[in-house]
Amino acid sequence: MTQNDYFEFVEIWSQVAEVYNKQPSDGALNLIFNALQRFDLEQIKQGLTAHINDPKHGDFAPKPADIVRHIEGDGDSRALAAWSKVEQAIRTVGPYESVVFDDPRTMAAVDDMGGWIKLCEVTEKELQFKGNEFVKRFMGYLSRPPEQFPAKLLGMTEASNSGEHSEFVPEPRLIGKPKLCLEVMRKGSEKKQGHMRLSDALDRVAGQLESKGDVA
Template structure:
């Protein structure tokens, strides 16, 4: 969560405390915030809801650990659903086509794993390991509050070849909810995830010369 989420977070916690006949002090709210800040607000809300609906522990006011336990399940569920969407797209649309998913985290994870074309080069024997890596990376992004930067599109082989040869590229294939996919497209970036630049010789010499003298 971001600092801008604090007011809404405190409202949710105070409402939860009211439900259990408790009062949330400023100190308790600060402790909750420190414990839960690494998660996104939607996941916290979902974790609280799952706790309250649990027949074994839901009658007791939750502690941060109770909510975190359910958040782990919710992020796993989200990761499995996201992977199912990617798996279907690879098998039905293929990685020759440029695609846009309706979830920016999918774009970030696929990019981190080498890109859309690279994903399509994996064998069936490799596929379970690819799925596990995807799910772990996806859960990591979810617990950090989502993907702050991600590629606008996942470029397929056709677009790569057409761009190299100076040909026009076709619009991407939208995967999932078309409206959400358009938002992902407009909110993404064309910049490389990792930038590269060469250091100037003078700067390099200025840094390395004292090290050489000591050696």
């Protein structure tokens, strides 16, 4: 949503609140709007309708977490969906390109695990264990959103050319919804990475391929 959607959002949320004999204050509506602003207004409408019809939680007035759950799923499914997106990017994008995922929690979790290049180096056998680690870290960030996260996760090309040859650095690959990826880049922090020589990068890839060949 954008600020232009605010008054329509307030009207819709207030109408739903009336179903529960509630009338949120202006301050509460501002907080709710900010908490859900990353979603489209149509998603909010669908989430509110789903909440009203929810036999388990629908007896109580909706909270932002209720709407997020209906839009994105519960914590387990969201973490697994996030890892599925990461795993697919490992296989299809690989370690050379820098990447930006559309969720800051994903960015923070991958960064905590050593970064994009290191994660792409894991073998098939290790991938399942890395997935479990990612899910645990992502779940932790659901209850405690990351205060800082990288604006992008550096790949080998950017790591090896970010110094004297920055003109050869391509734009990062956006993984997920482009609009949300750009928001992650805007709010994320630019981490200063140590310069990686091209020869070192090639050696790491060669070792990775050899390791995966042994597994096969």
